[in-house]
Structure formats: structure tokens, C-alpha cells
Amino acid sequence: MSFNTVILKNFFKNLKNYALYMFALVFSVVLYFSFVLMSQDDSAVEEIQSSQLMSTGFTVGSVLLVVIILAFVMFANSLFLKRRNRELALFQLIGLTHGEILRILVLENAVIYFSSLVFGIAFGFLTSRTLLMILLRLMQVELSVGLNFSVQAVIQTAILFVGIFTLLMIQNFIFLKRTRLISMLTLDQSSEADYSGMGIGTMILGLLGLIMISSGYWLSMNIIEFGSVLLLVLFGILFLTIVGTYLTFKASVAFVLNMIRKSKQGCVSVNDVLSLTSIMFKMKSNAFLLSLVSIISAISMGLISFSYISHYSVESLIESTVSHDYTFYEEEDMQFYSHLLDDSEIEHRPLVIPTISYVARGDGIISGNGDDDSEISLNIVSEEFVDDTEVDEGELVIHGLSTVVGVYMDFDLNRSITLYNDDYEVTLELVETNEDAALPSFVARGRLQAVVSSEVYSRLEENAIHDKEQAEPHEAFVIDIVGEDSQEIFQLMNGENNPLFESRIEQYTNQIQGAGILMFVIGFVGLAFLMTTGCILYFKQIGESEDEKDTYKVLRKLGFSVNEIVKGLTLKVAITFGIPLIIGLLHTYFAVNAGWFIFGNEMWIPMLTVMGAYIVLYSTFGLVSILYYKKTVRDSL
Amino acid sequence: MIIQAKDIKKSYGNKRNRTEVLKGIDLTIEAGEFVTIMGASGSGKTTLLNVLSSIDNVTSGHVYIEDQDITQLKEKKLADFRKKDLGFVFQEYNLLNTLTVKENILLPLSIRETKKAEAEKQFKLVSEELDIYNLKKKYPSEISGGQKQRTSAARAFIHQPKIIFADEPTGALDSKAASSLLSKMKQLNKKINSTILMVTHDATAASYSKRVVFLKDGLIYSTLIKGERTQESFYKEIMNTQSVIGGVSVEF
Numbered sequence: 058m059s060f061n062t063v064i065l066k067n068f069f070k071n072l073k074n075y076a077l078y079m080f081a082l083v084f085s086v087v088l089y090f091s092f093v094l095m096s097q098d099d100s101a102v103e104e105i106q107s108s109q110l111m112s113t114g115f116t117v118g119s120v121l122l123v124v125i126i127l128a129f130v131m132f133a134n135s136l137f138l139k140r141r142n143r144e145l146a147l148f149q150l151i152g153l154t155h156g157e158i159l160r161i162l163v164l165e166n167a168v169i170y171f172s173s174l175v176f177g178i179a180f181g182f183l184t185s186r187t188l189l190m191i192l193l194r195l196m197q198v199e200l201s202v203g204l205n206f207s208v209q210a211v212i213q214t215a216i217l218f219v220g221i222f223t224l225l226m227i228q229n230f231i232f233l234k235r236t237r238l239i240s241m242l243t244l245d246q247s248s249e250a251d252y253s254g255m256g257i258g259t260m261i262l263g264l265l266g267l268i269m270i271s272s273g274y275w276l277s278m279n280i281i282e283f284g285s286v287l288l289l290v291l292f293g294i295l296f297l298t299i300v301g302t303y304l305t306f307k308a309s310v311a312f313v314l315n316m317i318r319k320s321k322q323g324c325v326s327v328n329d330v331l332s333l334t335s336i337m338f339k340m341k342s343n344a345f346l347l348s349l350v351s352i353i354s355a356i357s358m359g360l361i362s363f364s365y366i367s368h369y370s371v372e373s374l375i376e377s378t379v380s381h382d383y384t385f386y387e388e389e390d391m392q393f394y395s396h397l398l399d400d401s402e403i404e405h406r407p408l409v410i411p412t413i414s415y416v417a418r419g420d421g422i423i424s425g426n427g428d429d430d431s432e433i434s435l436n437i438v439s440e441e442f443v444d445d446t447e448v449d450e451g452e453l454v455i456h457g458l459s460t461v462v463g464v465y466m467d468f469d470l471n472r473s474i475t476l477y478n479d480d481y482e483v484t485l486e487l488v489e490t491n492e493d494a495a496l497p498s499f500v501a502r503g504r505l506q507a508v509v510s511s512e513v514y515s516r517l518e519e520n521a522i523h524d525k526e527q528a529e530p531h532e533a534f535v536i537d538i539v540g541e542d543s544q545e546i547f548q549l550m551n552g553e554n555n556p557l558f559e560s561r562i563e564q565y566t567n568q569i570q571g572a573g574i575l576m577f578v579i580g581f582v583g584l585a586f587l588m589t590t591g592c593i594l595y596f597k598q599i600g601e602s603e604d605e606k607d608t609y610k611v612l613r614k615l616g617f618s619v620n621e622i623v624k625g626l627t628l629k630v631a632i633t634f635g636i637p638l639i640i641g642l643l644h645t646y647f648a649v650n651a652g653w654f655i656f657g658n659e660m661w662i663p664m665l666t667v668m669g670a671y672i673v674l675y676s677t678f679g680l681v682s683i684l685y686y687k688k689t690v691r692d693s694l
Numbered sequence: 695m696i697i698q699a700k701d702i703k704k705s706y707g708n709k710r711n712r713t714e715v716l717k718g719i720d721l722t723i724e725a726g727e728f729v730t731i732m733g734a735s736g737s738g739k740t741t742l743l744n745v746l747s748s749i750d751n752v753t754s755g756h757v758y759i760e761d762q763d764i765t766q767l768k769e770k771k772l773a774d775f776r777k778k779d780l781g782f783v784f785q786e787y788n789l790l791n792t793l794t795v796k797e798n799i800l801l802p803l804s805i806r807e808t809k810k811a812e813a814e815k816q817f818k819l820v821s822e823e824l825d826i827y828n829l830k831k832k833y834p835s836e837i838s839g840g841q842k843q844r845t846s847a848a849r850a851f852i853h854q855p856k857i858i859f860a861d862e863p864t865g866a867l868d869s870k871a872a873s874s875l876l877s878k879m880k881q882l883n884k885k886i887n888s889t890i891l892m893v894t895h896d897a898t899a900a901s902y903s904k905r906v907v908f909l910k911d912g913l914i915y916s917t918l919i920k921g922e923r924t925q926e927s928f929y930k931e932i933m934n935t936q937s938v939i940g941g942v943s944v945e946f
């Protein structure tokens with residue numbers, strides 16, 4: 058039997074143990090390949106108005122994917138190497154050089170790697186179709202998804218993975234060079250059990266970690282107050298939460314667990330042996346990894362939430378900035394299009410909306426900085442031009458109050474607002490605020506709109522001082538389509554030589570496609586991040602279960618049943634997955650809470666959806682870990 | 695002489711927290727000798743063996759094997775050296791679970807591309823001697839601890855290395871199996887003039903060798919030479935020295 062046959066046999070018999078590693082590889086290939094394949098789908102690109110944005114989004118996304126895949130595969134490889142320590146040491150003992158061992162590794166890895174590549178590409182091809190369907194759905198583009206296999210995508214994926222392969226071999230070589238033979242022979246015994254006590258230092262660090270995180274959260278809750286040094290505060294929050302997270306894992310968790318342990322006064326149960334003590338030992342050395350996992354998942358969840366919020370809010374955002382189906386800059390333009398629509402027998406309503414501006418003050422206005430007698434400038438519109446709004450004499454309704462504006466400006470309902478100028482003033486009661494705009498944005502110029510009854514409006518108009526310097530339009534020219542507006546109508550009007558106009562449906566399409574791509578790319582990459590962090594924790598558990606095999610054996614010899622041991626391990630898994638999960642969720646909540654209004658007007662539904670998906674994902678990984686533990690315990694005796 | 699150790703020191707730990715396990719060991723072993731290292735548990739026996747056999751490196755001092763300073767040797771040369779001249783029997787068995795007993799034993803021959811017939815002959819010889827020939831198709835998970843240890847020993851002997859390093863080779867064996875393994879070692883030592891360096895805490899095992907070196911507090915405490923005596927009387931002297939050093943009776 059030649060040495061090569063021995064190696065081959067060893068390899069194929071070991072294949073089961075490589076499953077994890079292969080899974081990591083196939084998973085990465087699927088991610089990358091389906092992503093690339095999708096970005097090169099010509100039929101989809103043609104259909105989409107914002108294809109420029111799409112390709113930029115996909116480029117940025119693929120770079121991020123490469124980064125996470127690289128980190129993930131290298132992590133898996135290092136675990137894999139550690140598992141094979143003994144074997145590699147034995148080869149050295151019988152006289153193989155590092156070069157020869159590396160050659161074995163290269164060969165083995167090449168087999169694993171390229172079969173994973175083929176599998177991954179096949180799977181990726183299948184998933185990419187599903188993914189593309191999701192993307193088009195998010196962009197609200199009607200298009201049936203065909204089978205589009207791109208050789209270029211295969212080549213691109215292959216090149217990337219050959220590159221990663223080279224990096225892995227360098228990693229293997231460095232590992233072989235750097236690790237002494239003696240430590241390889243004894244590595245799996247002396248793993249991470251350096252436990253340096255629970256001194257006063259740990260206590261202070263633990264407390265500091267919790268204080269840092271809390272103050273980071275407090276700052277994020279009050280971020281509005283720091284308008285002038287916003288950037289500084291943002292970095293402060295990042296610093297506090299990241300370092301705080303690390304300290305929490307390094308010290309606080311061990312500290313708290315130690316308190317629990319102490320409270321038992323020596324009567325440690327099997328649960329404690331398997332969960333508390335094991336975690337206490339490992340938590341400190343895993344602190345870096347666990348904080349990385351929490352922070353990465355918080356960032357991913359935060360970004361996914363933000364992009365989901367903006368996708369979710371496109372419609373209402375359009376409502377609060379675009380008041381009518383079509384808006385024109387000149388009255389003639391409006392008439393031109395009105396004729397055009399008449400010719401095609403499309404029912405519509407042209408409108409000329411007059412407006413004047415007044416300064417307002419009163420109890421009803423609460424400005425962001427807490428001044429009582431703040432003044433704002435309002436565009437006044439008569440009630441007859443605003444659908445669905447009933448205003449009696451002496452009443453006033455504020456329109457166009459979007460969430461972003463709402464952060465800086467608030468109104469007290471049923472209080473008075475006085476509109477005034479040098480010659481005239483009238484006091485009205487604020488009865489309602491409304492997000493929808495009553496005027497086109499280029500007429501409103503960022504001011505809120507006050508809708509009043511037509512009598513009040515005529516009086517206000519009579520007494521208005523027409524300021525010559527403010528050469529702004531005082532009439533808005535709009536057309537509303539009776540019934541639903543549609544792409545066909547928009548295309549009809551959007552002739553090449555026709556006058557300029559603004560269209561709600563066009564803005565909506567652009568924004569929903571942009572938000573759709575953004576959400577998809579961020580969602581995809583973010584999900585990839587979350588999956589990899591989950592996988593990493595799972596791999597860690599597998600490693601620990603191997604290390605603790607002897608403990609299970611002892612416990613079973615002492616008469617504990619498999620179920621009793623697994624119960625203790627379940628607690629351990631719950632803590633290992635649960636603490637990063639909870640910290641990740643908390644970080645996400647405070648991050649989203651601090652900034653969501655910039656992206657849209659609904660925070661809870663998108664954020665809770667993302668968090669729910671994350672919880673399900675992590676629970677799945679936790680469950681799979683428990684099953685793995687169960688198998689290990691059962692086989693330990 | 696085949697092995698020469700000069701003022702070997704070995705410490706573990708970092709700057710703040712250092713423990714010196716070997717505090718300056720000088721030891722010379724002639725070709726064809728069978729030397730045992732004894733000492734209380736934790737006295738540094740395994741450490742010394744590892745350092746002498748190129749598995750671990752020294753903190754200071756030099757180890758010469760056939761006049762080559764192995765503490766200065768390049769990795770490639772070291773590998774070559776292990777391949778040709780060294781055999782290891784470990785406290786832990788270090789068998790590949792994926793290979794049968796026979797394949798494990800033949801591993802050193804397979805990397806030297808020995809002819810099949812020759813390898814077969816060697817295998818039969820060694821495995822019959824150690825009473826594991828019938829296990830040749832079994833996997834390590836299917837055999838007992840003692841059988842694993844004998845497999846590991848057979849692997850160390852199969853290529854008839856110049857030097858055999860053995861760490862507690864009889865640790866997992868009953869007295870019958872232990873004596874057959876030790877006889878085999880003694881025989882190899884006699885027939886093909888292999889040099890053997892063995893670590894043990896078992897006085898019976900030690901009595902098979904020609905010289906026993908006692909370690910205490912990181913230094914060589916004393917040396918016993920068998921000379922022309924019977925194994926019996928050598929065993930008694932080893933026992934006496936052990937009881938002088940102390941701590942032996944509690945060791946198991």
C-alpha cells in the first residue's frame with residue numbers, strides 16, 4: 058500500500074467529518090453565485106428603470122459578500138485544521154516535511170473545494186431564480202423570471218473561489234509553520250481552560266461594560282438634543298456600545314454566572330457543570346468572537362430594518378411630498394395636457410390652487426427646541442381644493458406633516474394658532490394634522506400647509522401683503538386623474554417634446570424600485586451576515602462538544618441519563634446563542650429607534666419583522682446545536 | 695555516543711509566571727543502549743523525552759544526535775531524520791482512526807516506499823511478536839487500550855529505527871502484555887542495535903533496561919547501571935532508589 062493510497066483512504070473515510078467544512082463552502086458559493094447571476098440577468102435589467110442603481114447596489118453588495126465569505130471560510134478552515142491536529146502531528150512524527158503535508162492538504166482541499174464549487178453553482182442557479190422573483194416583487198416590476206445561465210457568472214465565481222483557495226492554503230501553511238509539533242500533539246487537551254479567577258478587576262470591568270452600553274443607549278435615545286455635535290455623538294455611541302459589548306462578554310457575563318454559581322455554595326448540579334462552568338471558562342476566551350457576532354448581527358439587523366422601513370414607507374412618503382397625480386409649472390402646460398387627456402378620453406380634473414403665505418404663532422405650535430412662542434411660516438390653502446378634509450369656519454388643519462418634520466416640530470391639537478401679518482390677524486383652532494401634502498412641493502417650498510375654510514381664506518387673501526421679493530408661485534397647476542392613474546397614462550403624457558411636468562406615479566415607481574433594490578441587496582447581504590454568525594456559533598458548539606466528550610463520558614458512567622445531560626447542555630446552548638441574540642436585539646432596537654424617522658414613517662412593523670426573522674434563524678441554529686450535542690452524548694459511552 | 699544532551703533547561707509559562715521544569719540536564723547515551731528515565735509524577739520525564747526527541751524545543755542548551763545539533767536543525771532535515779532514524783511510542787496512542795491496525799503500523803514504511811513483499815514480511819514479524827497479527831483488519835475503535843498501545847509500538851518498531859522513544863509504553867497493559875512488549879523492545883535493542891530511551895514509573899518495566907536515570911526537581915538525581923546483575927537484583931535496587939526519592943508509592 059503506497060502512501061498516496063493511505064492518504065486517499067484516510068481522506069475518504071474522514072469525509073463525514075469534513076461535512077461541516079463542505080457545508081460552509083457550498084453555502085458561500087451559493088450566496089455568491091446566485092447574487093452574481095442575478096445581477097447579470099439581462100431581461101430584468103431591461104425592465105427596470107433604475108438599472109444604474111441596480112448595478113451599483115449589486116457591486117457594493119458583492120464586495121461585502123466577498124468580505125464575509127472570506128472571513129467565514131477562513132474561520133471554518135481554522136476550526137477544521139484544529140480538528141485534524143493529531144493527524145497532522147502524526148504525519149510529522151513519521152517524518153513528513155511541512156511541504157509534503159501541505160501538499161496533502163492542498164490535494165484534499167482541492168477535492169473538497171471544487172466539488173463544493175460545482176454543487177454550490179448548481180444550487181445557486183436554482184436559488185437565484187427564487188431570489189430574482191423576490192427582488193422583482195419588491196421592486197413591483199411585473200416580469201416572469203426565466204432561466205438565465207451566465208457563463209460569466211460562473212467564471213467570476215470560480216475566480217473568486219480560486220483566490221480564496223490560495224488564501225486558505227497560505228493560512229494552512231502559516232498554521233503548520235507556526236504551530237509547534239508538541240502543541241499539536243497536546244492541543245485538544247489544553248484548549249481554553251485558562252481560568253484566571255474572578256477578581257475585583259473582573260467585577261469592575263463587568264460593571265464598566267454594562268455602564269458603557271447603557272450610556273450608549275441613553276445617548277441614542279437623546280440624540281436629537283445633540284444636533285450641533287451629531288457626528289461626535291454618533292461616534293461616541295458606536296465606541297461605547299462596541300467596547301461595552303466586548304467588556305460585557307469578557308467580564309460581565311462571567312461575573313454574573315459566577316454569582317449564580319457562588320449562590321449554590323458548592324452544590325453544583327449536572328446542569329451547572331455543563332452550562333455555567335463551561336461557559337464561564339469559555340466566555341472569556343470567546344469574548345472577541347461573541348462581541349463580533351453581536352455587533353455584526355446588530356449592524357445587519359439595523360441596516361435591514363432601515364432599508365425595510367424606507368421600502369415600507371415609500372407610498373406614504375410620496376403622499377406627504379406629492380399632492381396630486383400631475384403637477385405643472387405653467388397654466389398653459391396644464392391646459393396642454395388637459396387637452397391631450399381629453400383627446401384620449403381619459404377622465405380627469407384640472408385644478409388651479411391659489412395659495413398665500415402667513416406667519417403663524419400660538420399655543421398649538423410646539424417647536425423642537427421647546428420654545429413656547431415659536432413662529433412658523435405656513436402656506437394657506439382653501440378647503441375646497443383639498444379632498445377629504447372638512448374644515449369649519451374658525452378651524453385649521455395642518456397638512457404635509459411628515460415624520461421627519463414631525464421630529465423637529467409638533468402641534469397641540471385643539472389649541473389656537475394665530476395667522477398674522479402687519480395689518481391683519483386671525484386666530485383659529487387647530488383640529489387636525491395630516492401627513493399628506495396639500496400643495497406640490499415646489500410651491501410649498503418646504504413649508505407646512507394650513508387648510509382653512511373658504512371664507513377664512515378669502516379674508517386672508519384680501520389682507521395679504523404681496524411681497525415682491527418672494528417671487529414664488531402663488532398658484533399651483535395640477536391634474537388629478539379620475540379613478541386610478543396608470544403607467545399608460547404617464548407614457549401617453551411623457552412625449553419627448555411635451556412640456557415638463559411632475560408625475561406622482563413616476564416618482565413612486567422610481568422610489569419603489571430604488572428602495573426595492575436597496576432592501577434586497579441589504580437584506581441579502583445582511584442575511585448572509587446573520588447566517589454566517591449563526592453558523593460560526595454552531596461550529597463553535599460542535600468544537601466544544603468534541604472537547605467535552607470526556608466530561609459526558611464521566612457523567613454517564615456516574616449514572617446520569619442522556620436526557621439529564623442534554624438538559625444541562627440545552628441551557629448552555631440557550632445562553633451561548635441567547636446572550637449574543639439579546640444584545641444584538643437591544644443594539645438594533647436602540648439604533649433603529651434613534652434614526653428610523655430619516656428613512657420613513659413606520660418603525661415597528663419593519664423592525665419587528667426583521668427581529669423576528671433573526672430570532673427564528675438563531676433558534677434554528679440553537680436547535681441544531683442541541684441535536685448535535687444529543688448525538689455526541691449518546692455516542693460518548 | 696548517539697545522543698548527547700548538554701545543560702538542557704526548559705521552562706513553561708510567561709515572563710511573570712515561569713516554572714522551570716528542567717534545570718540543567720546533562721545526559722549521554724551510547725549507541726545500542728537501553729535507558730529508562732524515572733521520577734515522580736510531574737518531575738519532567740515526558741518533557742525531557744520530548745526535548746530529546748525533537749518534538750519540543752529547549753529553552754536553552756543543546757541536544758546532539760549523532761553529532762548533529764537538533765536544536766538548530768531546519769524543519770526539512772528534522773523531518774528527514776524522524777523518517778529514517780526515529781520511532782515513537784506514546785502515552786496516547788496517536789493512531790489514525792480511519793486506518794486499520796495494519797495500515798497504521800505500515801505507515802512509516804509506506805512513506806519510504808518499501809517494496810510490498812518486504813513490508814508484508816516486516817509486518818508479520820513485528821505484529822506476531824506483539825500478538826496483534828489477528829487484529830490487522832480491525833479499526834482502532836474496535837480494539838482495546840492495550841491493543842492500541844501495542845499497535846502504536848509496532849508502528850514505532852516496523853522500520854527498525856536507530857532510536858526508539860517510548861513514553862510509558864506499558865501504561866495501559868496488563869503484566870503479561872507489558873512483559874511481551876518489553877521483551878520485544880529488549881530484543882530489538884539486542885538484535886539490530888536500536889537505541890531505546892523509555893520513560894516509565896514502573897520499576898518492573900525499568901528493570902528491562904541497562905541503565906536507569908532518576909529525575910528529581912528538574913535535575914538528574916542518580917543513575918543506576920545494571921551491569922552483569924540479574925534483572926531481579928536490578929529491580930530491587932530500582933525499588934530502593936524509588937523509595938529514597940519518595941512519592942513513588944502514590945503514583946498511578
Ligand SMILES: Nc1ncnc2c1ncn2[C@@H]1O[C@H](COP(=O)(O)OP(=O)(O)O)[C@@H](O)[C@H]1O
Pocket residue numbers: 706707715733734735736737738739740741742
Ligand atoms: N505545556 C505545559 N505548560 C505548562 N506546564 C507544563 C506543560 N507541560 C508540562 N508542564 C509541567 O511540567 C512539569 C513536568 O511535566 P511532565 O514532563 O509531563 O511530567 P512527568 O514526569 O509526569 O511526565 C509538570 O509540573 C507540568 O505541570
Ligand SMILES: [Mg+2]
Pocket residue numbers: 739740741
Ligand atoms: Mg509523563
